[in-house]
């Protein structure tokens with residue numbers, strides 16, 4: 001099996017479709033983006049200025065929550081929220097194993113212990129039944145990740161949290177604008193944490209993040225912590241520090257870009273859903289595991305991720321056809337070197353481990369044309385048919 005090489009494939013059929021392409025989005029918005037950036041340069045206020053304040057208000061309004069606090073990244077949004085809830089050494093936090101490393105990083109930075117939870121057998125998100133089995137007297141919080149843009153099973157998670165007195169910190173990095181039961185993701189738990197990393201549905205031009213919450217105390221604590229815990233951030237005296245804080249601010253340039261983009265989020269998500277429907281129709285009989293359906297806009301397809309037993313061969317074939325793909329994620333967190341001391345072994349979280357061998361994400365960015373979606377689907381079906389033919393030939397003794 002050849003390794004999939006870095007870079008873009010030369011197409012056998014003229015197709016050349018990257019996994020993500022921000023250039024078309026930026027071309028369309030260029031005049032407004034440049035005007036917004038120019039205005040920041042003209043004012044030369046780069047930190048904690050009017051764009052950050054306005055973007056926080058716009059996000060709070062969009063997500064129908066009381067507070068939105070800009071921070072430097074999605075990782076910091078998680079870390080500062082957990083810190084605001086008082087998570088500390090000795091505490092345990094339930095975290096899916098099948099997620100990006102950042103979900104668990106904040107727990108560790110606070111000296112607490114991530115307790116890894118397996119995924120649902122028929123999906124990608126965390127399994128609330130498995131989470132419940134792992135609760136101990138030290139468990140203080142749970143981090144449901146709305147992976148790939150699909151809502152985690154929030155009914156069960158909220159019930160579990162209520163029954164055991166846990167904080168729910170939603171990781172919405174991949175699901176901006178997604179919903180569960182009609183409500184926007186991020187607004188269901190005690191705090192919602194966003195990333196504006198360029199590959200996300202709502203993306204800046206660099207790093208950025210945000211915490212949303214209805215809890216006044218948590219919002220105030222995150223506001224304090226993001227700027228060295230300087231008391232002036234929450235109405236106190238400047239250069240007086242009631243705690244050890246962080247340097248974790250969203251900057252004006254990012255906020256200015258994000259303000260231009262936020263009004264487009266829902267329409268971009270609808271395009272992603274449209275592409276997902278097209279893939280679903282084309283790949284219905286392919287035998288591949290397809291992502292969940294979007295009920296009432298619940299799934300916003302930050303990624304369209306297939307499950308395929310011959311994942312690496314399919315990936316190689318798509319690369320040869322000029323289609324960009326990525327494996328999110330090839331190794332579950334519980335088997336990472338970073339967590340070796342926690343004592344997990346292969347086989348402990350079998351669903352997550354299998355997903356790591358099968359998951360393959362294909363292009364689903366909003367600006368794809370229907371023809372491009374069809375080309376990707378054609379390339380996948382070509383692979384499936386060639387496999388089926390090879391099997392038949394084997395069966396008849398060729």
Ligand SMILES: Cc1ncc(COP(=O)(O)O)c(C=O)c1O
Pocket residue numbers: 073074075076099100102103145171173174194195196197207208209
């Ligand atoms: C699920 C998940 N959580 C958290 C993060 C962290 O966000 P950031 O890269 O902005 O720190 C990411 C981003 O890659 C993510 O995909």
